[in-house]
Amino acid sequence: MSTRIFIKAALLLGLAMPLAAPALAQGGGDVRTKLAAYKHRVTLLEDQDAVENLQATFGYYFDKGLWNQAAALFASKGSFEYGQRGVYVGSARIQQAMLLFGPQGLANGRLNNHMMLQPIITVAPNGQTAVGRFQGMVMLAEPGQNGKWGVGLYENEYVKEGGTWKIAKLHFYMTALTDYDLGFAKYAIQMEGPSALFPPDRPPTEVYRSFPNAYLPAFSYDHPVTGQPLKTLPLQGDEIVGRPDRGMDTGKREESSAAKGMRQQ
Amino acid sequence: MMTRTHFAAALLAASALIGAAPALAQSSAEKLEDLDKRITRLEDLNAIERLQRAYGYFVDKSQWVPLSELFTDDATLEIGGKGLFLGKKRVLEYMQKAFGMDGTKAGSLANHMQFQTVPDISADGKSGWIRSRAFVMSNGGWGLPLYENEYRKENGVWKISRLTGPFTMYTGWEGWGKWAMNNTWPDKFDPPPDLPPSTVYLTYPAYYIIPYHYPNPVTGKAFPILKSDIGAHAGVPGSKVQEEWAKTGRVVDGTQPIGEPPKE
Numbered sequence: 001m002s003t004r005i006f007i008k009a010a011l012l013l014g015l016a017m018p019l020a021a022p023a024l025a026q027g028g029g030d031v032r033t034k035l036a037a038y039k040h041r042v043t044l045l046e047d048q049d050a051v052e053n054l055q056a057t058f059g060y061y062f063d064k065g066l067w068n069q070a071a072a073l074f075a076s077k078g079s080f081e082y083g084q085r086g087v088y089v090g091s092a093r094i095q096q097a098m099l100l101f102g103p104q105g106l107a108n109g110r111l112n113n114h115m116m117l118q119p120i121i122t123v124a125p126n127g128q129t130a131v132g133r134f135q136g137m138v139m140l141a142e143p144g145q146n147g148k149w150g151v152g153l154y155e156n157e158y159v160k161e162g163g164t165w166k167i168a169k170l171h172f173y174m175t176a177l178t179d180y181d182l183g184f185a186k187y188a189i190q191m192e193g194p195s196a197l198f199p200p201d202r203p204p205t206e207v208y209r210s211f212p213n214a215y216l217p218a219f220s221y222d223h224p225v226t227g228q229p230l231k232t233l234p235l236q237g238d239e240i241v242g243r244p245d246r247g248m249d250t251g252k253r254e255e256s257s258a259a260k261g262m263r264q265q
Numbered sequence: 266m267m268t269r270t271h272f273a274a275a276l277l278a279a280s281a282l283i284g285a286a287p288a289l290a291q292s293s294a295e296k297l298e299d300l301d302k303r304i305t306r307l308e309d310l311n312a313i314e315r316l317q318r319a320y321g322y323f324v325d326k327s328q329w330v331p332l333s334e335l336f337t338d339d340a341t342l343e344i345g346g347k348g349l350f351l352g353k354k355r356v357l358e359y360m361q362k363a364f365g366m367d368g369t370k371a372g373s374l375a376n377h378m379q380f381q382t383v384p385d386i387s388a389d390g391k392s393g394w395i396r397s398r399a400f401v402m403s404n405g406g407w408g409l410p411l412y413e414n415e416y417r418k419e420n421g422v423w424k425i426s427r428l429t430g431p432f433t434m435y436t437g438w439e440g441w442g443k444w445a446m447n448n449t450w451p452d453k454f455d456p457p458p459d460l461p462p463s464t465v466y467l468t469y470p471a472y473y474i475i476p477y478h479y480p481n482p483v484t485g486k487a488f489p490i491l492k493s494d495i496g497a498h499a500g501v502p503g504s505k506v507q508e509e510w511a512k513t514g515r516v517v518d519g520t521q522p523i524g525e526p527p528k529e
Contacts, residue, residue, distance in 0.1 A: 137402070184403070184438070186438075214369045215369065221319075223319075224316050225423075234328070235368060236371050256363060260454060
């Protein structure tokens with residue numbers, strides 16, 4: 001830590017004045033080390049907070065079709081990927097990708113709610129990048145169609161540029177989408193593929209099918225207690241996609257006792 | 266948000282000390298210790314919120330082994346009216362027997378979206394509590410569990426030491442205007458619990474309020490949940506059906522004690 005930063009940190013913590021004289025006598029190095037460590041810890045908390053608000057803000061813009069504002073939240077080479085639509089890179093292309101959800105500002109009869117819930121954000125120790133998982137509940141409507149319920153997961157990346165957090169990579173994994181009235185027990189809508197109107201810059205990074213098919217996006221964080229990575233947890237395969245089972249119990253799959261119990265009432 | 270407010274308050278407090286009379290001023294070592302405690306508290310609040318969210322993500326995708334590893338060895342788990350499961354091993358057994366073996370499976374959707382956390386940490390920094398909720402969207406329908414959980418810091422790592430998840434409402438896709446499940450109970454499905462439910466109650470259209478681990482933040486006072494605060498409306502208020510039903514199937518003063526509100 002440079003002297004200038006240290007002084008700034010000390011002033012920030014309101015400790016510089018009272019420390020000046022006694023610090024030399026009782027080992028200023030220890031105090032400096034502590035201050036630096038505290039500043040780092042506080043900065044990480046502030047960074048996490050900023051990233052959480054950034055993602056929440058993206059959601060509020062995206063809900064209302066404010067594509068220009070939403071695209072402005074991305075870093076210069078930031079990318080946007082929604083379901084199986086492919087990857088769009090840079091603000092101009094991201095705005096085009098968003099036009100596939102409706103006109104700028106949306107329009108009558110449209111609902112584009114994407115709730116950003118359950119954040120687990122991990123800021124890198126150097127405070128310059130971060131990753132975040134979010135739960136994404138979705139409620140959609142467009143003229144001439146019935147409403148839709150959906151849910152999925154975000155696994156995003158963020159970068160601090162010039163002291164401001166920006167979205168480096170936004171990836172929404174839609175995992176289930178259905179008709180408002182019918183529900184998941186009766187109906188499932190599959191995701192849209194890459195657009196012919198505004199083709200993506202790159203194909204989807206992961207090819208999968210949503211409900212009733214199984215998918216599990218890798219976790220960006222390690223297990224909070226064991227510290228083990230959560231990249232390859234058990235996941236049923238998909239023969240059409242060509243993905244084999246991973247870590248699944250090989251025994252016969254039976255209906256769970258809870259499912260049976262619930263049906264009985 | 267919360268983090269920012271608390272940190273701003275900590276800075277203000279630290280700055281204010283500069284002007285204090287020397288006799289009253291904390292030594293620099295004391296100030297540092299105080300700051301360390303405050304930062305640690307924010308980190309701890311953050312850690313238990315993450316823990317609760319991680320629990321939710323594992324539930325969604327039937328990842329029972331890592332889910333059970335979020336718990337202390339002696340943790341208890343009680344969900345709905347199913348009764349109490351004692352210990353990490355039984356938590357795993359409950360999940361695997363009741364909901365099928367580990368792994369994200371085709372045809373299964375059971376998203377337990379976790380939000381609205383109110384976390385607290387004890388003054389000694391060793392225990393924590395959260396009141397929060399899940400909104401369940403599944404292929405079976407909709408559900409509303411609440412949580413009043415307890416957490417413990419073991420060797421610097423936060424774990425869930427008690428999960429208490431009473432249900433508010435569970436219904437099919439058609440919605441609670443048409444039908445609602447009244448609750449689960451010990452023998453509704455396997456495995457049986459180690460202990461019976463700590464509190465017997467019915468869910469929507471009846472209602473039950475699990476006590477709050479924290480006092481009212483404005484009055485600063487903790488309050489009991491009185492029998493008059495909870496009840497049922499099986500029939501028209503004042504009718505005989507309503508009166509009868511209000512007397513059955515619920516005990517407010519459950520045997521499982523809930524965490525003390527933190528005192529600072």
